[in-house]
Amino acid sequence: MIEVSVKKRLFSAKGEMQLNVAFKVEPGELVTLYGPSGAGKTTILRMLCGLAVPDEGTISVAGETWFDSSQRIDLKPQVRNVGIVFQDYALFPNMTVKENLEYAIRRNQSHSVIDELLELMELSSLSDKKPDVLSGGQQQRVALARSIVRQPKILLLDEPMSALDTTLRFKIQEYILKVHQQYQLTTILVSHDILEVITLSKRVFLIEHGEIVNEGPPSTLLPMQALRSMMDALPTSNR
Amino acid sequence: MIDAHPIFLTFKLATVTTIILFFVSVPLAYWLTFSRHKIKYVAEALVSLPLILPPSVLGFYLLLAFSPQNVFGSFLERYFNLRLVFTFEGLVIASILYSLPFMVQPIYNGLKMVPQSIIEASYTLGKGRLTTLVRVLLPNVRASVITGIVLAFAHTVGEFGVVLMVGGNIPRETRVVSIALYDEVEAMNYSQANMYAITLLIFALLTLSIVYFVNSPSRVNRVV
Numbered sequence: 001m002i003e004v005s006v007k008k009r010l011f012s013a014k015g016e017m018q019l020n021v022a023f024k025v026e027p028g029e030l031v032t033l034y035g036p037s038g039a040g041k042t043t044i045l046r047m048l049c050g051l052a053v054p055d056e057g058t059i060s061v062a063g064e065t066w067f068d069s070s071q072r073i074d075l076k077p078q079v080r081n082v083g084i085v086f087q088d089y090a091l092f093p094n095m096t097v098k099e100n101l102e103y104a105i106r107r108n109q110s111h112s113v114i115d116e117l118l119e120l121m122e123l124s125s126l127s128d129k130k131p132d133v134l135s136g137g138q139q140q141r142v143a144l145a146r147s148i149v150r151q152p153k154i155l156l157l158d159e160p161m162s163a164l165d166t167t168l169r170f171k172i173q174e175y176i177l178k179v180h181q182q183y184q185l186t187t188i189l190v191s192h193d194i195l196e197v198i199t200l201s202k203r204v205f206l207i208e209h210g211e212i213v214n215e216g217p218p219s220t221l222l223p224m225q226a227l228r229s230m231m232d233a234l235p236t237s238n239r
Numbered sequence: 240m241i242d243a244h245p246i247f248l249t250f251k252l253a254t255v256t257t258i259i260l261f262f263v264s265v266p267l268a269y270w271l272t273f274s275r276h277k278i279k280y281v282a283e284a285l286v287s288l289p290l291i292l293p294p295s296v297l298g299f300y301l302l303l304a305f306s307p308q309n310v311f312g313s314f315l316e317r318y319f320n321l322r323l324v325f326t327f328e329g330l331v332i333a334s335i336l337y338s339l340p341f342m343v344q345p346i347y348n349g350l351k352m353v354p355q356s357i358i359e360a361s362y363t364l365g366k367g368r369l370t371t372l373v374r375v376l377l378p379n380v381r382a383s384v385i386t387g388i389v390l391a392f393a394h395t396v397g398e399f400g401v402v403l404m405v406g407g408n409i410p411r412e413t414r415v416v417s418i419a420l421y422d423e424v425e426a427m428n429y430s431q432a433n434m435y436a437i438t439l440l441i442f443a444l445l446t447l448s449i450v451y452f453v454n455s456p457s458r459v460n461r462v463v
Contacts, residue, residue, distance in 0.1 A: 050363075051363070077362040078363075078366065079365075080363075083363070086359070087356075088356050092361075092379070093357075094375070094378035094379050104364040106365060146360075146364070150364065
């Protein structure tokens with residue numbers, strides 16, 4: 001179980017905002033953080049993996065405290081055992097596909113996981129290629145494979161498909177579901193693509209201005225949300 | 240034939256200086272890139288000072304500092320039996336300070352260009368700062384590192400004012416090519432002077448060609 005209850009003051013182009021969220025995710029669940037850009041979704045992921053520090057609050061995973069401002073506990077990203085796929089994939093340009101995966105491996109961990117992942121992601125034929133010659137979809141698969149080499153408890157995906165076209169999105173969605181199930185991960189996906197959210201997750205948190213405004217199954221929550229965002233996009237005179 | 244010792248001494252000085260500078264500059268450039276401490280702006284200015292300061296100014300103060308009549312110089316002599324005025328060791332220290340910006344600046348500029356997400360990805364993959372620096376950052380700023388090494392080496396080869404101030408003109412100890420050249424001109428041995436001058440000229444041309452080659456767009460890694 002992931003339990004998050006954090007506050008953090010954020011400074012963006014739109015001004016200051018108070019991020020204030022509390023939520024729980026059950027083991028093996030795949031949930032989505034959905035909301036407009038600038039709502040604080042990425043910051044939540046960054047706080048979970050230790051790359052951003054909340055002003056106050058707690059984060060615990062499977063009973064282990066990862067962050068607690070009152071007790072001054074703040075585990076480093078290196079020991080949190082979280083897999084994350086960044087929006088820009090963040091592959092190491094100096095390493096081949098295989099080396100990118102090997103870099104992630106733990107001391108004493110068997111290398112067989114590398115071949116297993118290369119095969120699962122259909123990357124075996126590309127294993128000696130450098131990231132800059134790969135397509136967006138291929139880079140995405142490498143990033144996804146690399147994020148689970150260390151067999152993390154949690155997988156975090158930060159708008160993983162935002163740079164891909166529609167056909168590739170469906171393909172990558174399949175890969176995400178495949179690794180989520182095969183490695184029994186608890187996955188948190190950040191997205192503002194309604195279709196993606198409905199396809200992938202059974203539970204969604206709606207985030208606006210740094211707060212969770214609603215949560216539930218995407219099929220019941222999101223049609224209203226989609227309608228509202230469409231209405232928002234219309235000029236005021238047409239409403 | 241010209242005396243080859245100044246040439247040999249110059250390249251020895253440049254090699255020793257460059258090797259030490261590399262190990263000083265990488266941590267320094269790393270700190271300048273990632274530190275948020277305000278003191279880093281002062282450090283940055285200090286590192287860059289030799290770029291605008293006349294070399295003789297730096298040489299003058301180093302001469303004063305190294306002099307056995309003064310606190311630092313007498314301390315070194317008493318406790319380490321080390322004299323830095325008019326010695327090769329003194330030239331190395333002076334060259335390190337004088338060429339510092341030529342090594343630090345390219346590496347610093349390279350590191351600043353590395354996307355933050357790559358560094359963060361390395362941390363989330365369980366790797367510490369040192370591993371990230373050695374296996375991710377430095378290989379991805381390879382062109383900047385090579386530029387720094389080549390420029391620092393070349394700049395040390397070409398120095399005159401600092402060397403003259405701190406080292407003087409002692410054959411086989413501190414008489415480097417630029418000093419020997421000056422010496423020959425003073426003695427009106429123009430053909431000898433020309434040999435030293437042309438050596439430096441060809442070397443400088445080759446050096447810059449290497450810098451432009453390693454930084455050509457087709458060779459520079461995508462990230463840098």
